[in-house]
Amino acid sequence: MDHRHLALLWELSERGTVTAVARATHRTPSAVSQQLRTAQREFGVPLVEPDGRGLRLTEAGQVLAAGGRELARVTERIQAAWDGFLGQPTGRVTVAALPSAASVLLPGVLDELSAGAIELQCADVDVAESAYAELVGDHDIVIAHSLTRRAPAGTEGLVSIRLAREPLDIALDVDHPLARRTELTPDLLADQEWVGVPIGFPFDTVRLAVEAANGAEVRVVQRIRDNLLVEALIEGTERVAVLPRFTCPHSPQVVLRPLRVVDAARYIFAILRPDRAERLAVRTVLDSLQHHASRLTQGLPGSRP
Known part of the structure; x- marks a missing residue:
C-alpha cells in the first residue's frame, strides 16, 4: 500500500478537483490523473467516478482518503515527538489571517518567535466567513472570525480554537x-x-x-x-x-x-487541519497567538502595535 496514494486521495477529498490538487501539490493535472489511475490499479477497485465535468471519490476512495488523513496525523505526531526530543520546534509555519486581527496579533508573535528556529510566513486574507475553511489546505493556521460563538461555517472536522471575543x-x-x-x-x-x-x-x-x-x-x-x-x-x-x-x-x-x-x-478563531495541529512548530505558534489574544482582550500593555 503506497502511502502517497492515500495522501493523494485525501487531497482530492479535501480540495474537490484534480486541478486544485495539482495546484496545491505543484503537479500538473495530467500527472495527478495518472497517479489516480495507478492507485486504482494497485487497489483493484474504482476509487473515483465522473461527477459532471470533474471527479468524485467512490465509497472505496473515501475509505482510503480517511486513511490518508489518519496517516498524515500520525506522521505529524511522530515529527512533533522528534522535535520535542531535540528540544526545539523547527520549520516553516504558514499563517493566513484576517488583516484587522493580524495587525494586532502577528507583530507580537513574530517578535516572540524571532529567537527560535521557526520561520513564520504570513498572508493577509479578507473573505466571507464561509470561505475561511477553504484556506486550511494551503496554510497551517488560518485566523478567521465569526459572528457567533461557533467556528466559521465549513470547519466541521477541523481543529477550531477561539482566540478572542x-x-x-x-x-x-x-x-x-x-x-x-x-x-x-x-x-x-x-x-x-x-x-x-x-x-x-x-x-x-x-x-x-x-x-x-x-x-x-x-x-x-x-x-x-x-x-x-x-x-x-x-x-x-x-x-x-x-x-x-x-x-x-x-x-x-x-x-x-x-x-x-x-x-x-465577533469571535476570532484559529482553524487548522488536524494533522498540522500535531506539529510542534504549529502548536508553538498557536500558543503564542493565544497568549497575545488574551493580552489584547485584557487591554494589557503591548497588546497593540
Whole structure:
C-alpha cells in the first residue's frame, strides 16, 4: 500500500478537483490523473467516478482518503515527538489571517518567535466567513472570525480554537452629533448613512440587527472590506460604520460607541487541519497567538502595535 496514494486521495477529498490538487501539490493535472489511475490499479477497485465535468471519490476512495488523513496525523505526531526530543520546534509555519486581527496579533508573535528556529510566513486574507475553511489546505493556521460563538461555517472536522471575543461598535467621526453619547441604540441609527461591508461578511449582521430592531432598512452608501478605508470614508462626515473595538480605530478623528440592545461582537478563531495541529512548530505558534489574544482582550500593555 503506497502511502502517497492515500495522501493523494485525501487531497482530492479535501480540495474537490484534480486541478486544485495539482495546484496545491505543484503537479500538473495530467500527472495527478495518472497517479489516480495507478492507485486504482494497485487497489483493484474504482476509487473515483465522473461527477459532471470533474471527479468524485467512490465509497472505496473515501475509505482510503480517511486513511490518508489518519496517516498524515500520525506522521505529524511522530515529527512533533522528534522535535520535542531535540528540544526545539523547527520549520516553516504558514499563517493566513484576517488583516484587522493580524495587525494586532502577528507583530507580537513574530517578535516572540524571532529567537527560535521557526520561520513564520504570513498572508493577509479578507473573505466571507464561509470561505475561511477553504484556506486550511494551503496554510497551517488560518485566523478567521465569526459572528457567533461557533467556528466559521465549513470547519466541521477541523481543529477550531477561539482566540478572542471582540465587541463590534458603531464608528463615527469625533464631531458627529451622536459622538457625544456614551452608547447608541438602533433607533438613533435609522436615518444615518452607513458605510457597510459586502453582504455575507460578518459585520453585516449588525446592520441587519439594527434594521430588524427598527423595522426598516438603513441607507448603505458604500460596501467596503478594508477597515482603514472605512475609517477614511467616515472621517469628517456624518456617516456611520461598524468597526471592531480592540483592533480599530487607527485615526484619532474616529470614535467608537457601543450599541445597546443589539449583542454585537465577533469571535476570532484559529482553524487548522488536524494533522498540522500535531506539529510542534504549529502548536508553538498557536500558543503564542493565544497568549497575545488574551493580552489584547485584557487591554494589557503591548497588546497593540
